[in-house]
Amino acid sequence: MDGARLMNAAIQLNIQPAKLVECCDSVSFCLSKGLAAPVGSLVVGTHDFIRRAKRLRKVLGGGMRQVGVLAAAGIISLTKMPELLELDHQHAKLLAQGLSKIHGCEIDPENDVQTNIVVFQLDPDKINIDASTFATILKNEYQILVTVQGKFRCRFVAHYMISKENIEYVLQKVKQVLENNKK
Known part of the structure; x- marks a missing residue:
């Protein structure tokens, strides 16, 4: 396995x-x-x-x-480290809950997040940006890494070096990028 x-x-x-x-x-x-x-x-x-x-x-x-x-x-x-993994899971859930409130993000925090991985969709009916452009802006302008998994699908992963403050920063910048690219 x-x-x-x-x-x-x-x-x-x-x-x-x-x-x-x-x-x-x-x-x-x-x-x-x-x-x-x-x-x-x-x-x-x-x-x-x-x-x-x-x-x-x-x-x-x-x-x-x-x-x-x-x-x-x-x-x-x-x-x-195993005892700290639960904190990674909590941070992922916090991130997913925040993303679910941002215009243009599609995620169900209760069902879509079980561990430290957060996969979400960008809604092309609400925003004028695809996942690749979104990831490039986050990386180049804010040093935030997000994995592109499809035209409108992205993934964040929480780990031991990610703090609650980091999650809040990511949510602020995601909201800013998507608001700047509203339809």
């Missing part, structure tokens, strides 16, 4: 990560997505599976030396 967002799902569902993946033969788990480790992933599986994975890693040249500092960061991310 691709467990890139496993911890976000576990926090949202209030279920231990091991319970979510108990039917999987193996899990690849990223420590940098959500858990703020500088690098690193884990591969979890049976003893035989891990033995084969180590052999393949060696054959393909994937080994590293002297990675204790990176391992230490990974351990901290596993032990300290």
Whole structure:
């Protein structure tokens, strides 16, 4: 299983990560997505599976030396960061609630946001701007990053470095950009 967002799902569902993946033969788990480790992933599986994975890693040249500092960061991310993921989810919900009140944004905060990812639509019937132009303006003028997922679809992701004040700033600038591009 691709467990890139496993911890976000576990926090949202209030279920231990091991319970979510108990039917999987193996899990690849990223420590940098959500858990703020500088690098690193884990591969979890049976003893035989891990033995084969180590052999393949060696054959393909994937080994590293002297990675204790990176391992230490990974351990901290596993032990300290999961408790902070709920705050990311709260910030995403706050962002979605604010976006839902802005003319030209289409999102249902109660149903469209479960974790730290906020996907919303720009309404072309209300504004004269597409997602690509919207993202370019936010980035170039306000240093706000938003991912374009379609002609009118955008995505924000809340993470541990995003504060409530950052959310308020983003909402202010999104409102400003869309009001400047009203139909």
